[in-house]
Amino acid sequence: MLTIKRLSLALAVTALVAGCSSGVKLDDKPVDGSLSSQGAGANGQGQSGVSGVDLTGSAASKAGPQGVSRIVYFDFDSYSVKADAQPQIEAHAKFIKANPAAKVQLEGHTDERGGREYNLALGQKRAEAVRRSLGLMGVNDSQIEAVSYGKEKPAAEGHSEDAYAQNRRVEINYR
Secondary structure, three states: OHHHHHHHHHHHHHHHHHHHOOOOOOOOOOOOOOHHHHOOOOOOEOOOOOEOOOOOOOHHHHOOOOOOOOEEEOOOOOOOOOHHHHHHHHHHHHHHHHOOOOOEEEEEEOOOOOOHHHHHHHHHHHHHHHHHHHHHOOOOHHHEEEEEEEOOOOOOOOOOHHHHHHHOEEEEEEO
16 A cells, blocks of 8 residues: 555656656756867867868958948847947948848847747847838848847846846857
């Protein structure tokens, strides 16, 4: 009789734990795109034998309007594009329209406050807001990709309002 009670208790605990679990893996490391996370060898090639591409000094990373910031900042818990960002977005829109081969990735980011799923959604809404602004200025939607990194890639470390403000952003990256 005691064994049946223990078995029933074990099954109840197992069912409770399984019912409370989430399909979202919170302990996964964010994708950083570096070759080291893909098993690069000493020759700079990944496991597939294909060499990695370094865009840090290439023409692709230097594309875009000269002298115009590639970062659009947002207020706390907001995905509304501020009025002071409009001239910056207009300059990018003019450049993209003048260069039909240009491709842009809009990377949405948040500060560390809030849960992972919430911040991923907020980062996506921020990227989509910039995408809509570019679209309203005549940029072809096929030239733009909007992604979210949530709080996974902070621009500034720390727990101050200044650090939080630097992390609430969309980065405009030319590909």
